Amino acid sequence: MSSGPNPPPEAAAETTAHDADIAAFLAHLRDVRGHSPHTIKAYQRDLAHLRRLHSGPWDQLKAADMRRIAGQLARQGHHPRSIQRFLSAARGFFAHQVEHRRMPANPAAGLRGPRAGRALPRDLDVDQTQQALTPAEDLDPILAARDQAMLELLYSSGLRLSELTGLDLTDLDLDAGLVRVLGKGRRERSVPVGRMARDALRNWLKCRGDWAAPDTHAVFVSRRGQRIGNRAVQRRVAEAGRRAGLDVRLHPHRLRHAFASHLLESSGDLRAIQELLGHANLETTQIYTHLDYQHLAQVYDAAHPRARRDRSPGKR
Structure with missing residues (x-):
């Protein structure tokens, strides 16, 4: 007994092409870029989600479509970091497609997700x-x-x-x-x-x-x-x-x-x-610059050639 109408041959072929493109990109991450299995699984999940959100040819996607998808994810309550990771996976995948001449341009290039505060581990003092x-x-x-x-x-x-x-x-x-x-x-x-x-x-x-x-x-x-x-x-x-x-x-x-x-x-x-x-990149390291003002002032006074040596109130 049939469970429903079969998809048209064009749709089935598109699905197969999508799967092959994603598989090739994941193999590139594993074999060329040396990503860990954990990272590759995360890419795989995000790209599977992208495939569910866009069933047409990859080269039909425009920057406006990716902005709409990112907005949709935000409205659905996805965490900012999840959206950032999704867009990062999409950017990497589309860059691979462009490099292999399967797409004319990267529709996710320059697109960034919502900002999220980075949680730091509670400090251990010396x-x-x-x-x-x-x-x-x-x-x-x-x-x-x-x-x-x-x-x-x-x-x-x-x-x-x-x-x-x-x-x-x-x-x-x-x-x-x-x-x-x-x-x-x-x-x-x-x-x-x-x-x-x-x-x-x-x-x-x-x-x-x-x-x-x-x-x-x-x-x-x-x-x-x-x-x-x-x-x-x-x-x-x-x-x-x-x-x-x-x-x-x-x-x-x-x-x-x-x-x-x-x-x-x-x-x-x-x-x-x-x-x-x-x-x-330095942005990742900058999460450690959470020093208190007193320490920052001491560093500034010691190092900056135009620093004031006296920070007492009322002195200019």
């Missing part, structure tokens, strides 16, 4: 950070050595969680005080490693062989001898925060945030922090 990094005395010595090395490295070098778990032994140069990491978009960078982190890493590497399988190149391994996973690191970092008695949940990104905030407070060098964090 004392809280030192508290979190206090070595554990009640753990198995090997477990304690590994966890301490992970904690110290996260704070010392501001690594992302995936960068930490992706480290291989060949990425460490402790004599030079550097670690090589592979960040987002497969961008490689070298980051300094502080003295405390170097000491913790050397201590861990002395006993790592008790756990690591012979063919495992990962710096950090589980008790089973394999590369440690992201979830396991998150659990161990949270446990360290509980053991230290912190009143906030400790997680890897909070240590990365503390690294950036503390370094910015002491140096004021946003460009250098951008490089250390592996941010592709």
Whole structure:
């Protein structure tokens, strides 16, 4: 029994073409640009949504159509970040179509979604950070050595969680005080490693062989001898925060945030922090410029050639 009228051949062909174009773009993200499976799934969801909103040929889409779609999503109550992500996926996809001469122009070029405030992790001050990094005395010595090395490295070098778990032994140069990491978009960078982190890493590497399988190149391994996973690191970092008695949940990104905030407070060098964090653009790094006015005034007075040296009321 038929469940309904079949779509016309033209519509079926258009659907097949849409699917093929999206599949080619997702393959490009995976194989050429090196995006993670999580990112590719997000693109896939947004482009499937775009396909539901526009069933005609891609080259019929105009900038006005994309603005209308963005407005429709906003009226339906979609979060500003979701709309921004949707438009970003559409821009990337259409740019790929233009590059391969399947569209004459990118209808989403220059189109930005509604602005959304960026939530920052609650600050860890220097004392809280030192508290979190206090070595554990009640753990198995090997477990304690590994966890301490992970904690110290996260704070010392501001690594992302995936960068930490992706480290291989060949990425460490402790004599030079550097670690090589592979960040987002497969961008490689070298980051300094502080003295405390170097000491913790050397201590861990002395006993790592008790756990690591012979063919495992990962710096950090589980008790089973394999590369440690992201979830396991998150659990161990949270446990360290509980053991230290912190009143906030400790997680890897909070240590990365503390690294950036503390370094910015002491140096004021946003460009250098951008490089250390592996941010592709300065706008991303600027979420860390949440210093209080007193500190900003001190930096300004010390650095700007036309700064007033006396900020007391009534003096001009």
